[in-house]
Amino acid sequence: MNYEDNKAEAQKVTLIGSAVDLTLGVVKVVIGFFFNSHALVIDGFHSLTDLVTDFFVVIITRISNEKPDDEHPYGHGRFETLGTVILGAILMTTAGALLFETIQRLVTGTQSVVPGWPVFITAIVSIIAKEIIFQYSKRVGEKLNSPLLIANAWHSRSDAITTIVVLVGSLFAYFGYFFMDALAAVIVSIFIGKIGWEFLFNSIKELVDTSLDSEKVREIKGEILRVPGVISMHDLRSRMHGQKAVLDVNVQVSPHITVSEGHEISSWVMKNLIEKFDEIEDVTVHTDVEDDRDEAYMHSDLDLLPLRPTLEEEIRSSWSKLSDAPMLYEIHLHYLGGRVLVDLYLLNSEINKDQLESWSSSVRNDLSKTSWFKDVRIWNSFL
Structure with a gap:
């Protein structure tokens, strides 16, 4: 399902819920007012406040399902996480307000008047409707x-539960046991607050780049090591981005393969992870030719080896000191163990093995004076 389909379905379910909230809110207020149920009136206003969260969810889902753009290359999933934080805070605030009012009623011993029978019918219809919307x-x-959307669904469930409290309280009030209404409301308020806290806490963890759980990380590591050509892997880092995860990982390949082969191995790592794990949206694979997990590459004062222009100048200078040495065809550089292994390629069928060894020894002795040199090998393509 693409971004547009996700947006359309998310908005559809939210708009249906909004219509139900509006209808139930108005009916509860009217019935509660005319048939002596202050609790149902309050519950009606609670349903009407759900319209605010529904409107908020419509806006956030529209934004969060937009395609990635230049300013948001990883998409807009964090907007949904932020929206869940706000919705969790709303649930906790609602729970706190209900709990405060209920405790006041318990302390003061405030009693309700006997409600009329339409209050019970309205409460039952509301409970059924809100449960359907929740599911x-x-x-x-x-x-x-x-x-x-899941958080908003639980918001609907909390509304249904508060209506159950109204129904139970009204039944007890009908028979004179008014304190049970307040006691049940305390339990429901705590339940609503718990739901709000879970949404708030889990979403805040996403906003601070919390990683995937350890079991999922173990599965991901196993999948990486199954890719042919991967010798080992390290520094696997993950962070949640909305409902999706973004990964960074270092994979070690043979130091003697070509750059293009190493890149292809990394591409297969990325492809396999995205296809196998639905929660993974993007993977950045760093290709290493040795295990460099102990290297502090994030430090600006790290001593790095010189790059090709500097090395090639020194290599050609050393090569020019040899008598009757042919022109170098190619120079391959292998950065291994903090030094550089040099492969020199010639195109001359007249060169014998002893001559190659002599040149290798001369170049080796000359370049050993540098801080970067590891060893040199000379190859003749026609031998």
Whole structure:
């Protein structure tokens, strides 16, 4: 499913929920007012406040499902994470307000008037409607892997639970046991607050680049090592970006293969990980020819070896000191163990093995004076 399909389905389920919230909110307020249920009136306003969160979810899902652009090359998934943080905070605030009011009622011993029978019918219809919306929203949220839609679904479930409290409280109030209404409300308020805290805590972990869980990391490592050509891997780092994960990893390949082969091995690592793990959106693979996990490459004062222009100048200078030496055809440089192994290639069928060894010894003695030199090998393509 592409970005546009995700956006359309997310907005559809949210708009349906908004319509239900508007209808239930108005009906609860009217019925509660005319049939002596202050609790149902409050619950009605609670349903109407859900319209605010529904409107908020519509905006956030529209933004978070936009395609990556120049300013957001990894997509807009973090907007959904931010939205889940805000929604979690709303749930916790709602729970706190309900808990405060309920405790006041328990302390003061405030009693409710006996409600009329339409209050019970309205509460039952509301509970059923909100449960249907919860199941629908949760199913779509899990299908789209959207924490924000799942959080909003649980918001609907919390609304259904508060209505259950109203129903139970009204039933007890009908028979004169008014304190049970407040006691049940305390339990529900704590439940709502717990849900809000879980969404808030998990989303904040994403915002601070929390990694994937250890079991998932173990599976990823195993998949990397199954790619032909990968000798080992290290420095696997992951961070959540909305509902997706972004990975960085170093893979070690043979130092004697070509750059293009090493790049192809890395490309297969990236391809296999993205295809096998749905939660992985992007992988950056660093190709190493040796295990450099102890090297402090993030430090600006790291002593690095010279690059080709400097080395080639010194190599050609050393080569020019040889008598009757032919022109160098190619120079291959292998950066290994903090030094450089030099391969020199010639195109001359008249050169014998003893001559090659003599030149190798001369160049070796000359370049050994440098800080970067490891060894030299001379190859004649026609021998």
